[in-house]
Amino acid sequence: MSVDVVVIGLGYVGLPLAQQALRAGLSVVGFDINTAVVDALNGGISHVDDLSDGDVAEMLQCGFRATADETEIGAAATTVISVPTPLSEDGGPDLEAVKAAAGSVARNLRHGMLVVLESTTYPGTTDELVRPILEKSGLLAGVDFFLAFSPERIDPGNEHYGTHNTPKVVGGDTAESTERAAAFYGRFVETIVRTKGTREAETAKLLENTYRHINVALVNEMARFCHELSIDLWDVINAASTKPFGFQAFYPGPGVGGHCIPIDPNYLSHNVRARLGYPFRFVELAQEINATMPTYVASRAQNILNDAGIAINGATVLLLGVTYKPNIADQRESPAVPLARRLTALGAKVSYHDPRIERWTAAGFDIPKTDDLEGAVASADLVILVQNHREYDANRLAAMAKRFFDTRGATSGEESQRL
Template sequence: MSDQKQTSIAKFKSKEALIGIIGLGYVGLPLMLRYNAIGYHVLGIDIDANKVEQLNAGRCDIEHIPNESIAAACESGFQATTDFRRASECDALILCVPTPLNKYREPDISFVTNTADSIKSYLRPGQIVSLESTTYPGTTEEELLPRVEEGGLVAGENIFLVYSPEREDPGNPNFETRTIPKVIGGHTPACLDVGIALYEQAIDQVVPVRSTKAAEMTKLLENIHRAVNIGLVNEMKVVADRMGIDIFEVVDAAATKPFGFTAYYPGPGLGGHCIPIDPFYLTWKAREYGLHTRFIELSGEVNRAMPEYVLNKLIDGLNEGGKAVKGSRILVLGIAYKKNVDDMRESPSVEIMELIEAKGGIVAFSDPHVPVFPKMREHHFELSSEILSAENLSNFDAVVLATDHDKFDYDFIKLNAKLIIDSRGKYRAPAEHIIKA
């Protein structure tokens, strides 16, 4: 075992290492809290000066991360900064930055490369660099490796490079950072050993694979598996609806089979930072190898068509009552991308709102987790969450149930709404004023 590798491993095992986390959002903050809770000093680095100031004051905008947890972390040594020069102080640099798609639905890894460019001058022997952002196979080798080695360091000898994809499920009380197994791939066997030493302190189960590419592909497979199966059940929903069959009843019945079937439920489209995006990372990279991933792309087409499907159900429902979308007041229930969270990334609810507005509808929303429509890169509404009083509900021509938060009183909504477009299967019993979408 090389001296450098041995020293680095010993530092992580003794908890003397300073953990640097770059990107203090939905992925970076839970990881920070975990390392802080088990006795490590953690330095957070982010380009957002407002976020850094807020965190250092013990506050956080993410609903499921309590201010008390951030304040306690600050009291026990956590610090946030916008100064990338401080990367030199860290023994581990864990990159938790966004990897969105551009307008051509191609991977935008500029946050990864910009971060690597920002820290490369401050890298030193003994550090480990770990990328957690979802990306295409080859990113760590093709983009991070040359930047890490640019100053003369050699990955696997005096600096260590790994890929370990984030696995977070906000709103799911059954899992936390510690209990979700962690896949990790190293650029070399020595890199992997140091990576295991970094993560095994904080995570109950570390799952090593033989390369960074294998770890990158693992993350894509997990999310493509989900995207394809949701695409399948969304297509089944359209067929079942045309045949007068309740797809939710069918899925529930199929789920009683104790083997060979996993229940996926249809919805108004895909949301979040993973499922709608990750398949396109692989389809884009596959083209470099002359491959056309038809199965994945087809499921993407089906899922992307769902907001339009919901809109058409709304049009049908209003038509039945002799109304057009134009001039009608439409309330969208739930604008976060999944139930019981405040995360708006890639939310299909927002696309539904835009489609309604494009048809001349007067759109509003109600979401107990999102009091004010947030600033988003590509979407803009000057709206606040509506109160769900009997009078307010009855003033809308239609209610579109887009995200099925537990905080909604569904019986109350059913009693007071004129027309409900249910894209989540919350209303199983048929009713004249409820249309399944």
Template sequence: MQNIVVIGQGYVGLPLAQAAANAGLKVTGLDLNKETVDNLNSAISHIDDLSDADIQLMLDAGYTATTDSSAIASADVVVICVPTPLGEAGSPDLGAVAGATQAIAEHMTAGTLVVLESTTYPGTTDELVLPILETSGLVLDSDFSLAFSPERIDPGNPIYGLQNTPKVVGGTTENSTQAATKFYAQFIDTVVPVKGTKEAETAKLLENTYRHINIALVNEMAKFCDELNIDLWNVIEAAKTKPFGFQAFYPGPGVGGHCIPIDPNYLSYQVRKALGYPFRFVELAEEINNSMPKYIVQRLQNLLNNDERALKNAKILLLGVTYKPNIADQRESPALPIALLLREKGAHLAYHDPRIENWTVGSDTLACVEDLYVAVDDADIVLLLQNHNEYDADKISERGAVVFDTRGASTNPNITRL
């Protein structure tokens, strides 16, 4: 039985640990957060896609969580699933990757396969991770293998999970590619080996850059379609009847999560750093998508003006503050910059989200309203930011509320859609 250590027990690392444990591998989840580790060992989940019962099944299969990096010493495979945020200057912050790799170098033994899954710019595996691992005195191919395999976790997706989503794998050498492919094939239906680590790293960035740019396209269209009195949502429904050459993307109040707001910047960063010129598509998409919170506030202000009311002192109810529907993940949610802008303009805010009990806006913490429809009746305007299953925009509008639907969830012609 292979011993697996997964470094980082968040939205990427924990599902990976689950899949490996369910396949009969001996899995240890390594995380620096003691509270997370204690909760996992007590069968308490902290992510949407895994229930407490799922964690208990993992524990029953031999899974354990720890903060002790010495667990790496007995590992046959170590997978790095740590955060890779953007730094203050917009450059990649690979501190967690470097720290995890250093811990591996201090403890790993001959025969270990190391895989990086954390999203990063092309060249990270070979230029950052490999040199740190070589400080152990072990030799690539002779003593250890190294590969990159981009995570494709989509929180809240009821159809595609880790097992049935194809897994791209690229090794520093062909032997490393083969070792990583063999490892993942134990619990993933389709493994896709590629030429090398840079190809695997870039594939992940291409996937999310594609989405980033196409979302920016429809966000910009939303602006001029409103000016031209064109129903963009109806346009998209018509266009997607074409059975080839078109994929539907939808406008929204901004982009959230770790992937789309962050990942394309890694590719743009590397192009500027290595080649000295900008990745213009990415930078334009970033400009358009980042403009959406301000645009939403302007549209909201226009709706109030139409009723001869001011935004200042208006009572605004925000519905849904997570970045995706039907999950509790708030990472990079556009709800926050929208709320901050509204408060700057003197609006009074209330929010409802069935998955978020308390929400921090600037220096204040707001509590979720207890009764959705009482709050609707009290609001001057309702702003639908996330279309959780619990929300019925048409029913809300029937109560006489002014509703601005940024997700195209409504059918009532009295509701203003983005």
């Protein structure tokens, strides 16, 4: 039995994609090598923030099913690869999951199939890595099957923009492949943006996140000297934001997290160094600045305690919110981890509160969790707001605390110190 699409990789990218395709009336099968994920989804249990168990139940009612049997790929008119691409030890993307997924497709490739890579990677991956693997099947891209790249643009926890209303960039290895990909996504995405080819589509995603990475680094560096000069950077940003043109607000924080911002720009920097032999200096400087923010926050915390006559060695420090974004449970690359490590190295007794995280490991061991938010805030020597979940009334908590360090600009009173 044929299906409209098989989605390979059922994580925070693949599962919402499958959901939107189903809602548009497409038949969808999800493939994942993690049998625990497959069994959970078939049992109506979600493992990603943006989809509830009820959403998965709705998908199942629409005919969705998950499988770990790669032979089912052969029934697809379209196959979408949305597997993780973490950083490798040399700073480039780890493409082992992409290679494995492409191999699974190659073993089940058939004439006329559209294959789309969505996994974020360096320019040239679709043409130089994926295409040769697929062509081991004996079929030729652009002749026997169609190949394209379409970068994922998922923003976990975003209540306004999702798969359906976020413009979809597509670039094929041929003009016909581009049109095939545009036609496929056009069935469930409002706006399709065509690029000249796969490399342009790959680079567009990297430019998006490099832009954010560099601008976050700018305000993070400004946070340091503004503090030294007794300038309220948050007030500065609010004032600058009133300009109706030429300015976009970015905000400082304890570091950058998630899969995209701390990782994707490195793909581009690594690719420039490997291919052209010189550094992408903006990216490397931004990485240096953003990566040192947890240490800077720990230093500020130490100074706050010192000003009160309290040594950080033995002091109780409570971290509020340890996820990389507010209002989600995603901990990938959260700056709370290196912050907790640094505070622990300085001798602080670190605990945490997070309404979405039951167990948290940092510094090589489990960090104690408190469920008594108000009691823990009132008793700690220092409270650090690391992530401002909607459950937190930052001003109220700051008023209850002995000392409150706000790294997110969520407070407005005199009771707290802000980054």
